[in-house]
Amino acid sequence: HIGDFQAKYPGLQVRADLSPDRQSLPEDIRMALFRIYQELLNNVAKHAQASEVEVTFHLGDQQVTMEVKDNGRGFQFPDEWVNLARAGHLGLVGVKERTEAVDGTLTILSTPGRGTKVQVRVPRPEQEPEAAAG
Numbered sequence: 582h583i584g585d586f587q588a589k590y591p592g593l594q595v596r597a598d599l600s601p602d603r604q605s606l607p608e609d610i611r612m613a614l615f616r617i618y619q620e621l622l623n624n625v626a627k628h629a630q631a632s633e634v635e636v637t638f639h640l641g642d643q644q645v646t647m648e649v650k651d652n653g654r655g656f657q658f659p660d661e662w663v664n665l666a667r668a669g670h671l672g673l674v675g676v677k678e679r680t681e682a683v684d685g686t687l688t689i690l691s692t693p694g695r696g697t698k699v700q701v702r703v704p705r706p707e708q709e710p711e712a713a714a715g
Contacts, residue, residue, distance in 0.1 A: 582619070583636070590626050594633045600640040610703055613683045614638075614647055620672050621649040621699055629653025629697060644705050650698040655691045676701075 587595050602611065618636065625634045631653030639646045659665055666674050673689070676699070680687040685703035 582615075586622055586626075593626060593631060595622075596633070596635045597637075599636070599638040602638075602640050602645075605640070606645065607706060610645065610683045610706075613679045613685075614645065614701065614703065617676050617679050617701055618647060618649065620676050624672055625649070625651045625653065625697075628656075631696065641705065645703045646700065648698065648700045650696065652696045655693045655695050655697050657693055658689055658691055 583595055583597055587593070604611075606614075622634065622636070625631055629651045631651035634649065634651040637646070637648045637650075659668075662674065662677060665671075677687050680701050680703070683703050685701055688700045688702075689697065690699075691697035
C-alpha cells in the first residue's frame, strides 16, 4: 500500500519501519489497524500539507503499537471528540471508534505549525499454545 500511496502523492516522502506480523494477529485487529493506517495516511495527504510522513508498526509481546507522524501544519485538537464530528472531521472519529473496537488506546498530539503524531496501541491477545506434534 505504501508504494501505491507514494506513487499517488510523489511530493510526500513516506518512511516506514514495520515489524512483520507473520499473520500472528487476529484478523479483526489486523483489519482495524490497516483501516486506521489508511485513514491516517489519507488525512496526511489531504489536510496536513506535509512533505514527510513516518509510519511505524511494532509488534511487542504484550501490545501492538502503530504510529503515524507527519511534519505538516498540525491542528488544534478540540477539547471533546464530539466537536470533531460536529466540524465534519469524521475520519478521526472513525479512527477512534476502530481503535476502541479492538480494546486499543488512541493518542493524538498535534500543534499548529509543527505536525501531528497519532499513536494507536492495541493489547496483543495471548497466543494459544500450539498443539503438540504427535
